[in-house]
Amino acid sequence: MDFLTLSKKRYSVRSYAETPVSDELIEKLLLAAQNAPTAHNNQPQIIYVMRSQEALDIVDASTRARFGAPLVFVVCYDNVLSWKSKDGRDSGIVDASIVATHILLEATDLGLGSVWVGLFKPDILREKLELPENIIPVCVLPMGYASETSVPLNLHDQRRPLSETVRFL
Numbered sequence: 001m002d003f004l005t006l007s008k009k010r011y012s013v014r015s016y017a018e019t020p021v022s023d024e025l026i027e028k029l030l031l032a033a034q035n036a037p038t039a040h041n042n043q044p045q046i047i048y049v050m051r052s053q054e055a056l057d058i059v060d061a062s063t064r065a066r067f068g069a070p071l072v073f074v075v076c077y078d079n080v081l082s083w084k085s086k087d088g089r090d091s092g093i094v095d096a097s098i099v100a101t102h103i104l105l106e107a108t109d110l111g112l113g114s115v116w117v118g119l120f121k122p123d124i125l126r127e128k129l130e131l132p133e134n135i136i137p138v139c140v141l142p143m144g145y146a147s148e149t150s151v152p153l154n155l156h157d158q159r160r161p162l163s164e165t166v167r168f169l
């Protein structure tokens with residue numbers, strides 16, 4: 001599959017089959033994450049792979065948006081490791097977001113589905129995972145095989161035309 005087709009195929013999956021994701025596929029997802037570019041190559045990401053029932057219960061306490069997925073990635077960054085510009089900007093959120101995007105696209109390539117969940121309570125994750133202050137959760141990524149009834153929401157196809165989002169100079 002060429003990249004343009006892959007990027008078009010990806011959509012936010014909000015209904016999952018119970019089928020577990022193999023360790024082999026989890027490793028591929030993590031290797032795709034490892035390949036992500038990060039500022040100064042500092043690689044500040046910390047990825048929690050939530051797959052035990054206890055871990056999934058923690059996810060459920062922090063968000064209503066697991067959508068029945070048997071596996072969840074919580075993508076964080078370490079703000080001690082993340083690169084800071086001289087004017088004080090921290091690249092951590094950008095780095096973690098690129099890492100998460102690699103995971104989403106690799107998932108599509110592997111025949112899996114995922115969705116970026118921003119609506120979660122970081123304080124609950126912080127408390128239950130005993131995250132130190134320097135570990136910042138950025139997104140929750142439910143992961144698994146899309147259920148047979150899963151379809152993209154209408155929003156998926158609503159793409160602003162390039163004429164609105166691109167400026168050729």
Ligand SMILES: Cc1cc2nc3c(=O)[nH]c(=O)nc-3n(C[C@H](O)[C@H](O)[C@H](O)COP(=O)(O)O)c2cc1C
Nearest residue numbers: 010011012065115116117118119120152153155156
């Ligand atoms: C930063 C960010 C936060 C998001 N938060 C949520 C969320 O909390 N819940 C959810 O169901 N989808 C969430 N989404 C998914 C978007 O709604 C979705 O990507 C968008 O509507 C386009 O649809 P598509 O992913 O199917 O192409 C989020 C996406 C991004 C990039």
